[in-house]
Amino acid sequence: xxxxxxRNGLLIDGELRPFWSGSIQYFxxxxxxxxxxxxxxxEMGFGFIETYIPWSVHELExxxxxxxxxxxxxxxxxxxxxxxERGFKVMARPGPHxxxxxxxxxxxxxxxxxxxxxxxxxxxxxxxxxxxxxxxxAPSYASEAFYEEVQAWxxxxxxxxxxxxxxxxxxxxxxxxxxxxxxxRTSPYxxxxxxxxxxxxxxxxxxxxxxxxxxxxSYHTTYSSFEHVPPARGFEAKEQKDLPFYLDWVEFRExxxxxxxxxxxxxxxxxGIRGVLFTHNYPFxxxxxxxxxxxxxxxxxxxGPDMYPVKTQYPLVKKLARFAxxxxxxxxxxxxxxxxxxFIPVPLVPIxxxxxxxxxASILMHGIKGVNFYMIVERERWYGSPVSRNGRVxxxxxxxxxxxxxxxxxxxxxxxxxxxxxxxxxxRDYERLEAAATILDPLPIIxxxxxxxxxxxxxxxxxxxxxxxxCYRNFQETIYSALDQAGIGLALGSTSQAxxxxxxxxxxxxxxFEFMSGEVQEKLRDYVESGGFLIAGPELPVQDERGECCTYxxxxxVEKEKIKxxxxxxxxxxxxxxxxxxxxxxxxxxKKNPPAALVSLMExxxxxxxxxxxxxxxxxPVETALHFGGGKEILFVANPSPEAKAAKISLPCxxxxxxxxxxxxxxxxxxxxIDMPAWKVRIMEVTK
Amino acid sequence: xxxxxxxxxxxDATHWNNLFALISGFIPGRGGKAGKKKARGRxxxxxxxxxxxxxxxxxQGAITSELKEIDRDRLPEIAKQFDTTLxxxxxxxxxxxxxxxxxxxxxxxxxxxxxxxxxxxxxRESFVAGxxxxxxxxxxxxxxxxxVANLLKLAVPAGKSIILVVFDERTKDLSGLPIYTSxxxxxxxxxxxxxLTTTDSLAGKGLERIDxxxxxxxxxxxxAEKNFGPVFLGIFTALPALKEMALVPPKDLLKxxxxxxxxxxxIIDPFPLRLKMAIKAEIFF
Numbered sequence: 027x028x029x030x031x032x033r034n035g036l037l038i039d040g041e042l043r044p045f046w047s048g049s050i051q052y053f054x055x056x057x058x059x060x061x062x063x064x065x066x067x068x069e070m071g072f073g074f075i076e077t078y079i080p081w082s083v084h085e086l087e088x089x090x091x092x093x094x095x096x097x098x099x100x101x102x103x104x105x106x107x108x109x110x111e112r113g114f115k116v117m118a119r120p121g122p123h124x125x126x127x128x129x130x131x132x133x134x135x136x137x138x139x140x141x142x143x144x145x146x147x148x149x150x151x152x153x154x155x156x157x158x159x160x161x162x163x164a165p166s167y168a169s170e171a172f173y174e175e176v177q178a179w180x181x182x183x184x185x186x187x188x189x190x191x192x193x194x195x196x197x198x199x200x201x202x203x204x205x206x207x208x209x210x211r212t213s214p215y216x217x218x219x220x221x222x223x224x225x226x227x228x229x230x231x232x233x234x235x236x237x238x239x240x241x242x243x244s245y246h247t248t249y250s251s252f253e254h255v256p257p258a259r260g261f262e263a264k265e266q267k268d269l270p271f272y273l274d275w276v277e278f279r280e281x282x283x284x285x286x287x288x289x290x291x292x293x294x295x296x297x298g299i300r301g302v303l304f305t306h307n308y309p310f311x312x313x314x315x316x317x318x319x320x321x322x323x324x325x326x327x328x329x330g331p332d333m334y335p336v337k338t339q340y341p342l343v344k345k346l347a348r349f350a351x352x353x354x355x356x357x358x359x360x361x362x363x364x365x366x367x368x369f370i371p372v373p374l375v376p377i378x379x380x381x382x383x384x385x386x387a388s389i390l391m392h393g394i395k396g397v398n399f400y401m402i403v404e405r406e407r408w409y410g411s412p413v414s415r416n417g418r419v420x421x422x423x424x425x426x427x428x429x430x431x432x433x434x435x436x437x438x439x440x441x442x443x444x445x446x447x448x449x450x451x452x453x454r455d456y457e458r459l460e461a462a463a464t465i466l467d468p469l470p471i472i473x474x475x476x477x478x479x480x481x482x483x484x485x486x487x488x489x490x491x492x493x494x495x496x497c498y499r500n501f502q503e504t505i506y507s508a509l510d511q512a513g514i515g516l517a518l519g520s521t522s523q524a525x526x527x528x529x530x531x532x533x534x535x536x537x538x539f540e541f542m543s544g545e546v547q548e549k550l551r552d553y554v555e556s557g558g559f560l561i562a563g564p565e566l567p568v569q570d571e572r573g574e575c576c577t578y579x580x581x582x583x584v585e586k587e588k589i590k591x592x593x594x595x596x597x598x599x600x601x602x603x604x605x606x607x608x609x610x611x612x613x614x615x616x617k618k619n620p621p622a623a624l625v626s627l628m629e630x631x632x633x634x635x636x637x638x639x640x641x642x643x644x645x646x647p648v649e650t651a652l653h654f655g656g657g658k659e660i661l662f663v664a665n666p667s668p669e670a671k672a673a674k675i676s677l678p679c680x681x682x683x684x685x686x687x688x689x690x691x692x693x694x695x696x697x698x699x700i701d702m703p704a705w706k707v708r709i710m711e712v713t714k
Numbered sequence: 715x716x717x718x719x720x721x722x723x724x725x726d727a728t729h730w731n732n733l734f735a736l737i738s739g740f741i742p743g744r745g746g747k748a749g750k751k752k753a754r755g756r757x758x759x760x761x762x763x764x765x766x767x768x769x770x771x772x773x774q775g776a777i778t779s780e781l782k783e784i785d786r787d788r789l790p791e792i793a794k795q796f797d798t799t800l801x802x803x804x805x806x807x808x809x810x811x812x813x814x815x816x817x818x819x820x821x822x823x824x825x826x827x828x829x830x831x832x833x834x835x836x837x838r839e840s841f842v843a844g845x846x847x848x849x850x851x852x853x854x855x856x857x858x859x860x861x862v863a864n865l866l867k868l869a870v871p872a873g874k875s876i877i878l879v880v881f882d883e884r885t886k887d888l889s890g891l892p893i894y895t896s897x898x899x900x901x902x903x904x905x906x907x908x909x910l911t912t913t914d915s916l917a918g919k920g921l922e923r924i925d926x927x928x929x930x931x932x933x934x935x936x937x938a939e940k941n942f943g944p945v946f947l948g949i950f951t952a953l954p955a956l957k958e959m960a961l962v963p964p965k966d967l968l969k970x971x972x973x974x975x976x977x978x979x980x981i982i983d984p985f986p987l988r989l990k991m992a993i994k995a996e997i998f999f
Contacts, residue, residue, distance in 0.1 A: 129718055138822060148810065151817035159720050161820055161829045216813075260810075368722045368730075368910070370826075376731045410727035418918060420727075420888050465760065465767065465806070468813050480776040481758060485768060496776060614775025 029198050029303055031328040031356040034395050034441050036303065038115065038198055044395065044440045045199075045328075045358055046431070047074030047117060048402025051126065052105040053083050055405060055415050057098040060108050062417040063403050068112055070412065070424065071431030075109050075196075076360075076398045078204075079120040079187075080132040081179045088136060091182045102183075106190040106197065116190075117305070117398065119201040120183045120294075122165075122176045123209075127369040127407040130162045131155075138162050142171040145209070145218040148259050148468065153217040155209055158370035164209040167286035168223035177293060184297035191302055199303040201360070202290045205332060206283050207309050208316060214276050214461050215260050216468035226285065228252045230278045244270045244572050261463055266489045270572050272462035279316040279461075288325050303327035307360035311473050312349045313452060313520050315461045319353040320522040328354055332361035332400075336375050337384040337705045340666040342475060344392050345518065351393025352449060352517035358396035359389060364427075365401060365410025377410060379422055380705065384666075386430060387707030391651045391662035393444040393517065399427070429687070437686050437709060442655035446515040447637035449531040450506050454522045455543050455571055456498035463495040474499055480614055491565070494539045497611050501537045501564060504612035505628075508620040509535065512628040513642035515652065521546045528553045533635040535561040538579065542567035547578035555601030559635035563595075563608035579605075589630070592623035597634075606631055641675055648673035648702055652712075659712035660686075665702035673702045683710040715866060716826045717908040724915035728887045732895040736880075736956070757798045759784055762806040771796060789849035801849045808845035812836055825906070831859035867905055871986075874946035875900040877938055879913060879931065881924070882953035889917035891924050894953045900942050909942060916941065931981050948983050955979035968993050 028039055035042040048067050055063060067075065084091045084100060094101025109116050124132035137143055145153045145166040152163035165172050192198045211217060232252045235241040241255065242248055246267045249255050258275035262268070291304050306322060306329040313319045322329060331346045350357040363385070366377040389397065404411035404420075412423035434440060461471055463483040471477055483495045509516055519527070521536065528534060534553065547567060554560050562579070570576035583598040583605060595608045608627075612620070632639060641650045647667050653660045661683060665671050675698050682693040683700070686709050692698050700708065755773040759766060761784050769778045781792070786803060793801045815836035820829055838854040840846050875898055882894035893913055900909035913921060916937045924930045931950040938945055951959075955974065962970050971993055974980035982989075 135822065147813065147817055149814045149817075151814060152820075154817050154820045156833065158826050159716050159718050160822070160826050162822060163820075365727065368725055376727070376734050378727070378731050404724075407722045409725035409730050414724065414914070416918070418889075421886075421890065422888075423727075466809055469809050478775070481768075481770040485776060485778055500775075615773075 028301065029192060031303055033356060033443075035356070036115075036198065036396075039193065042441075043073060043115065045074055045117075045356070045398065046072060046396065046434070046440070047076045047398040048072045048364070049076045049078075049361070049398060049400040050403045051401070051405045052077055052102065053080060053100055055099070055403065057094075057101055057104065059415075059417050060105055063413060064108055064112050064114070066413045066417065066419065066424075067402055068114070070402070070427040071435070072399075072402065072427075073113075073115060074117060074398070075114045076117040076119065076400070077105070078124040078126050078132070079118055079183050080124050080126065080128060081121050081183075082128065082130060082132050082134045084182070085134045085179065089178060093182075093186050102186045103190065106187075106195060110190070110196040114196055115192075115198045116196040117199040117201060118187060118197050119204060120180065120187070121204060122179060122290075123204045123206075125204055127367045129159045131157075133162070133165060135162075137165070137172075137175050140171060140175075143169050143175060144172075144220070145169075146220045146223075147217050148215055148219055150219065153209065153211060155211075156371075164211070164217070166218050166220040166223060167206075168218055168226045168282065169220050170222055173289065173293070176290070177297075180293050180297045180299075184294070184299055188298045191299065193301075197302060199305055199327070200294060200299055201305045201307065202287050202294065202326070203306070205307055205309045206287060207311070208279070208283075210309065210470060210472070211468065212316065212461075212470045212472060213464055213467040214279050214315075215258065215464070216470070218282070219257060219259075223282065224257055226282060227257050227275075227278055228255065230281045231255055231274065234274070247271075258462075260467060261465055261484060263463070263484075263488065264486070266573055269459070269462070269488060273455075273458050273571055276315050276458040276461045280318045280321065283316045284318065284321050287322065291325060305329055305360065307332050312346060312518070313353055314457045314474070315454075318454070318522060319349075320520060320524070323355055328356040328358055328396075330354055330358040330360050330394075330396075333359055333385070333389070334361075334363040334366055334373065334377060335385045336373075336377055336381045337666070338375075340385070340388060340664075342473075343385055343388050347389045347392035347394050348516060348518040351395075351444060351446070352519040353523060356396060357394050358398070359394055360398050361400040362386070362389065362397045363410075364399035364412065365404065365408055368407050368409055379410070379426060382410075383426060384705045384707060387662070387709065388664060388666075390434075390439055390709075391664055391707055393446070393651075395440050402427075433686055433709065437660055437711070438656060438658065439653060439660055439709070442653040442658070442660060444515070444517075445640060445652040445654060446517040447531060447635075448509060448514045448533040448535065448632070449517050449519045449528065450502075450509060451523075451528075451534055451536040452502065452518065452520045453498065453537050453542070453546075454520060455541065455546065456494055456502075456537060456539065459495045460498065474503075478614070490540050492539075492611060494541075497564070498537050498539065500612045500614055500617060503617035504620045504624065505535050505537075505561065505563075505608075507616075507618060508624040508628045510649075511620065511625045512632065513639045513650070514628060514632050514637060515640070521549070525549045525552055528558065529556060531558070532637045533559045533561070533632060537564075538562040538567055539565060540567060541569045541571055541573070542576075542579065544570045544574075544576045544578060547576060551578050551581070551600065554603040554605050557602040559603055559631075559637075560605045561608065561631060562605060564611040565609065566607060589627070591627065593621065593627050595627065604634070638678075640678055644674040644676055644697070645671055648675075650675060659714075661710045661712050662707055663700055663702065663710065664707045665704060668704045670704050671702045673700045674698070675700060679714055682713040684713070685710050715863070715870075715904070715906040717902060717904075717906040718825065720906075720908055720910065722910045724911050724917075726888045726893075726896070726912045726914035728885070729893065729895040729897070729912045729914070732880075732885075733897065736895065754797055754799045756800045757792065757796050757802070759792075759801065759803045760806060761803065767806060771798070786844075786847040789847065793849050803847040805845050808840060811845060812840040815839060827862070828859050831857075831862070868988075870901050870905045871946035872901060872905050873903045874944045875909075875938060875942050876946055877934065877948040877950075879934060879948075879950045880953055880956055881930070881950070885953075887914070889914060889921070891917070891921070893924070898938060898942065911942075928978065928981070931983060935983065945984060947986055947989065948981075950981040950983070951979060 035044040466482040760768040896913040902908040
């Protein structure tokens, strides 16, 4: 393959190029200004251009399209030619969903008037999106009629794109659809109940069980065929034996997304879009149902979360960057704020240049290796880009990107690795249970930080010792916060990722309750046996997600030591590695403020695992992250607070730290004190 | 009303940020403040015919075990018991019933405001039906789209713009001008908002420098008329005067307008007759 996504960039004909990109929407700017706009983007130091290709803008009527024949501003080919002349590589995003703050998100209205193309709610209503400048009904990504419509659009767009694909043209990547999240309505019992979606459900259970008897055994039912198994329309489980049906339904929601995106990718390929990378992006959320990074990267080349943060959202920025860094083949942010949208719903707080300076450095600090700044050239319904839509340079903004790009190149940070000896694994089993157990449907489960399971999920324990759907998040988040506060270099991952990727980490942590799928248990056991150090709790599983006896993770454990203290734990040996069981089940309030004893325990366990804590900040809330590679070390120091701090950092040996932006130098033997202004990330070269 | 094809262009980011700051009451900055008082919680209760299925406190998490039975008359007592600023009570299935109401009423032929009123009507009906209740009580008045549409027809000009500009000598916006915030809103012939912009759209078209704040409003008016058509109402002031106005109780604000105009702290130009009459009659209050 001439193009390949690698850990630190895109390998294009043997040359590694970082996906360091800016968005321009050609169709919202004057064609006569395109050369100037592109020149300014080049002047800032970007090598990639990203653009949407909107269906509703190019379609004049069904089957008739304008790609510049009538309106010069729609001349996609000319725009791509200008990109090529300037040496840009291009990511194209032909939808069908593009959002882009366009009325109806880029879908043509005539398609939205065809009921057979549209998603159905649990009550068979159309599914409306509450967005300006007109609320509109969501399409069904299972509907055959919808795919016929998309086919016509893709064929038309592909005719223009094909001659501009790599190696003849600049287009090296194509994004399949946009922010697929069931149109931000993620409750499993909201939609889609379109007849074709119900057929897809039947295909899913057929592929999963093969024999109806097998399904009946799992569900404790007596269905005569798969077609008789109804979709779940609300959570009604009373006992453990009722759960497999609902867990399957949530897994189906993931399958729905995977089958939609893989089908759209195949349709693009059939239309002639081949030899390029295929990508996807997520709205501001991590890897939780219906998202499943691991499954999607089986057919997509790279993906990542979109972010439009203000500086006070630093904890979320950090978490999402860590997810992308721990889960993706190539950790990127496909849309990162360069300004913000002016559209309903508008963000509660506008994004300022100060926000951008702080959050951009933050994503680099936490392991992001590629970014598309959206929008690098302003357009209608957007503010805060470095270049206005008519080519004026925005004071302060333009210089920020010039300096950033120069610093990124000079430091070599994109080619380096973040020091992260520990991987915190999210559990797909328990996240599915959380989603399945929602009783506030159809309210969307957007993010556990905004809408925690304690707020939306049923409180029954279904015969388990405790309500796992409530306890999981408390355990998970408390351990995460404790690892973080202990200063342990951390990445976030998922139990659905491959064993091979786990083995990069000296230490891993995972929530484990009475049930856990056999496949995950085996994977974790193999990780420990091969020398890994696994922190688990509050108990070890005794059954799989179907309720069948399954004890892979318990087997062959040899108790080695009991660590006494406020939070006791037991250390077991297994093969070459160790498993530590923490039997405490933490509370909601512990999530952001973990007990001090737990933070100390994490430090102790990191030492046992051989996971060295490097350049620890001794001043709260200042944080550090070390990156290394090519014989160099770069230390990020962040002050995510509104107050200036004199931050004391412990040093592994006498060091000199040079701020690559300001040139300031700090040095010490065992510690160093660094002046940290409010909301500031320093990027510092380490010399030992 | 909002036009389906509304154009929102050339929004100076500093103007936008400052406008939010003004609206939020944080003049002129924003962001976290040290020593902020600890937030009191909010409580959400889901019940099935009075039996509590879930009680979630925003600071403490699930507290369902502390509440077995509930009825709406107990909400004030519960708010006090759990030190909350808001208690919301919902019947099981209420969200789904409300969503069904909303979704069965929406149409692509409605404009956005009309759609918004359908949502509001459904929410209100859900509260009236007892699916939801709250403490403090949230008054949801029976206002329909047609009432508001008629009111807007009286208040909003057809085919004209409204301009707000707040000058500040210490500010330099993205065009290098001493403008703290601005907003230009144009309504089309159907009285739909079809353009939203700032003075940034006039930069490069003649608005390159501002020397005399008192006289500059004429230049802005002229340029706005040239680019966006006739202006219905222009409000020009400076940040210190605006801060002064912020201290006036809302009910007295309109009364102070003539004084502010006389003192030159507020320029209203054009000053439409209907607004003059409204101020005189204090019809807004």
